[in-house]
Amino acid sequence: MYSENDLIPKKYAVTLTLEPESGELEAETVLTLNVRSDTSIEFDLHEIFEINSLRIDGSTVDHSTEDNEPTPVNPASKKVKIADGWKGNKEETVEVKISYSGKLKDIPEFETMEDQKIGLDDRITEDHIELACYSTWYPYFGFGYDFDIDLKLDLPSHLISVCSGRKVSSKKEGERRIERWKASKDNDIVVVASPDFKRRTIDGPFGEFSVYYTRLPEDFVKKEMEEISQAIQLYQDILGRSHISGTEFKNVYSPKEKGQGAFSRRGMIVYSEGYILEQLEEDPEMSIFKWNAHEIAHFWWNIGSGQSDWINEAFAEYFSTLALEEIISEDKLEEYIEKYEEFVRELPEDAPSISEVEPYNSGDNYTIRYYKAPLMLHELRYKMGKKEFIRSSKDFYDKYKDTGVKTSDFKSFWSERLEEKNLTNTLEGWLTSKGGLPDDAGAE
């Protein structure tokens, strides 16, 4: 279960040593943590890691652990609780220093077999390294916090790595290479590495954009880079520079065979290269423009956290259809809207409302977050007109990009816009109705 809590990670300074030959990881993490009053410190960590030392503000503390129920996103984690219930007695910041080591639990990649309930794409092998929040390889408090990262990565020198943020230094020491990566206001610490990575970079008006891949055909990569530049430019024209610009934008084709198709972080999209190659084999003309356009839209639309994460998905998805409409063909918009409606009509009557949908993609949540919520935006666009919808989207983004946005903010902002223009406000129905399309959808 997702819960908002009183522990907020502000900065991770991590020294990470990777031994792909044995599959082992060794980490020392210095975590700056905000603790609200009367809150015990506890966090998740990978189930089979061993904790070698744990200190708070310089003093060694005892801890206990208990296994967490596996979830689709965190299939192998345990809860680490500071013994004697260390409590913040006022709102304060503490430094948690923790050393730990171990291998990742052996869990097959997503989509490896049919009807697979639990999967894990995080890996430490000689062919391929991938680490993200899914394995809870660092002290984890749930998804959606903004924190700074200072990562010192120590790995065999023949591996080419790409991590969250920007590489600030790299030096070879014998058979090893020591790299330093820094990020600000990121929401995950991602490390991907391969001995075979190739990198292509373009320097556009929005900054640097790179693609990392191992086996993808060059033509595909070239076409993709052109399309992506166009999408970034379009979003930038609409919304202004992303609040996360300054980082290197990058698409990383992680050389896994199966796995989740893609996930998006601040300025960084990680695709399964195996999955894309499979699709290309079926259809060499296959385009992932729509997909890229969705993930890139998250460079802007990542302002809702917790339950309000649907706002990120609704806008990223709807903006990707806007990009299709603008860059590929106008017909594409209708095609997607029809597809969304088809899926939404099939929602069971008791499917959660948008204002209650959990920030996971399990069950009906995906349809609600990625199809029903964009249909609500589509209705806003048709009522207000495209120009006004786009202008209001920018105002909405500007208003909440630094503070974060809640479902209630969404409702009041867009209600105000509708009422200013004497348009019928159907947002209540859209946000609170269970099941498929609300009764008054499309009402004028």
Ligand SMILES: [Zn+2]
């Ligand atoms: Zn998304």
